[in-house]
Amino acid sequence: MPTQRPIITLTTDFGLSDHYVAAMKGVICSICPDAAIVDLTHELKPFEVIEAAFTFGEAWRWFPKKTIHVAVVDPGVGSARRPILVEAAGQYFLAPDNGILTSALTTEKVKTREITASQYFLVDVSRTFHGRDVFAPCAAHLATGVRPSSFGKLVIDALRLRLDKPTQTSKRQWSGTILKIDRFGNVITNFRLADFPWLATNPFEFTVGFEKIAVLAGHYEQCAYGDFYAMTGSSGYIEIVLREAHAGRKLGVAAGAPVDLMGWANA
């Protein structure tokens, strides 16, 4: 077997029709030609940090220790927001300090550094493209063996988003939110079945948009076409789904919209 090559993953809102992702890959290949570059996604919604934090959070946890992740959704590029390097769960994370790394920052034994060692940046740092000029070269230098401590000093105030858990608003009511509408139109809520196990056996009613959903399905083949169902998604969150159709569009909702639950936990 060949020696293992360092893995660098890329997550951005740059899309794939421009040269931006390509330039980042070129910078990485130039500094660390042995790196295996893995695209996670470049189709995050521009500037939507909350949705990006959710999506990236569900992706990085499957990677092995020592993986280096670069995550750039960065509406504040060029302003005072800091670039940070996070060590968490045995992996490395480089990103702007705007909350996109919330899922890593909320694990145990996290080390966060402000990246200040400009000798690892490209020589001319643009004001608008830190993905190419700061994050890609620092990730590549890290992959070649530069120690994390060389990139800057520890900080303790990195920004964490409150990826809201639902809040209980009365004895039988909870108020939550939509984390994301995925490509299939599944409406991913922030209710976890693990936190509401009684949903599997007791009567309940979700309200999303103008619809009420009161049936929990186990998989799609149990669903009648055209009806909404609640279903536990692959990330553990309750999703509102339509069989082979786009639930989000039919409900007319988007990420951030409210999800209300009424139920009888002790029925």
Added chain:
Amino acid sequence: MPTQRPIITLTTDFGLSDHYVAAMKGVICSICPDAAIVDLTHELKPFEVIEAAFTFGEAWRWFPKKTIHVAVVDPGVGSARRPILVEAAGQYFLAPDNGILTSALTTEKVKTREITASQYFLVDVSRTFHGRDVFAPCAAHLATGVRPSSFGKLVIDALRLRLDKPTQTSKRQWSGTILKIDRFGNVITNFRLADFPWLATNPFEFTVGFEKIAVLAGHYEQCAYGDFYAMTGSSGYIEIVLREAHAGRKLGVAAGAPVDLMGWANA
């Protein structure tokens, strides 16, 4: 030269804006860090198994022996449909048993196994994401050297789609179908020039939508702008094309629509 790394290709309808493909890559990297992961496409139309079977069929045949392919378009995920592992043409294929592997299953000397060895699955298998929980880890274990026979027993009844050849409906008439509209708008029919060689020399008339096409062009520069032509595509199928324009949209047709041919084979 370094030792050759195992190649694992990924084909899905998961799109690139969610975390689904990224999670599959993470699982593969965790089990077999040396694998070279190659994206074939993740933009297949959701749930459209026939079009997926065509697209995947035109892709895998170019890969070298021992390549491991994972193909997941899976409207029946979580139901009784089986995961299968196919050995064909010296390559390996992991997919749901729903017809997406038809092109591999119709080659010679095929071995098909039902994947049942749950020790190679992720520990908690979700009901909705077998790409991550079943197919990705099994492909990665196969890449590390686990033998195909370890994944399950041989079966002989894997599902094959009838990717229709045209049927002759009278002495001079054939009835076919559209396999796919590609990104350029080329309308790929299921007529192969190899099966209808007389189209190159004899008069003919295709009917697609409300248009009749009676000229076979050799390449795009022979085509007048704005006129429809028949042309042999790179897969050997006759395509209906418009020079630098979207034939499918202008014809108002989609995959599955009928294509009629009238012609004089012995003119």
Added chain:
Amino acid sequence: MPTQRPIITLTTDFGLSDHYVAAMKGVICSICPDAAIVDLTHELKPFEVIEAAFTFGEAWRWFPKKTIHVAVVDPGVGSARRPILVEAAGQYFLAPDNGILTSALTTEKVKTREITASQYFLVDVSRTFHGRDVFAPCAAHLATGVRPSSFGKLVIDALRLRLDKPTQTSKRQWSGTILKIDRFGNVITNFRLADFPWLATNPFEFTVGFEKIAVLAGHYEQCAYGDFYAMTGSSGYIEIVLREAHAGRKLGVAAGAPVDLMGWANA
């Protein structure tokens, strides 16, 4: 560290929903299994060679020496246009001779060859898919160590696009053009701040569509929402931007549209 693997990048207008890119990757893996295949972009606008030349030009320059680039936007496939192999800046480029390689051809010490050595093509070369049948296999053979001179004879008349610089139309006026609208809606003009350094300090007015832009911003956080600004993009060109919104759509312009500048270089 493992031995360095050859890098082959792919740039096309093939999109990602068809089998075309996948087939090219399969051909490369079959001939040179050790190659690291890096996707630059496959979402270039179909047939738009000028925009492709700009995008590819901003991508390849970040890659290390010996990188092999395949760039296929090819409205003339199957016609008399030549396939070429270019050596420039220590890197290799394979493409149709239609101007897409302009940025490489305009560097110093360029060697250009017409690719004629059909022993490196696939056996059956289709008329419509030279990406798979000509460019991918030649790139892979080059990666395995075949010398550039083996692919064909030197030529000196490869096509270069005039990626227009602005022209001065009066003492205080210049007439330029839009090179590209990027995914964020930034309108990339062909005015370089390096050529118009006085824009940073003197009064000026750009006219794009029906709007006049007279303020140069340093980064997005300096911009009021809803107002247009000029800003130096990461490639050195002046861009017209809207903070967190799509300037190109709001201006109603596309690549190729005029950009006029009035200013007082010696104010």
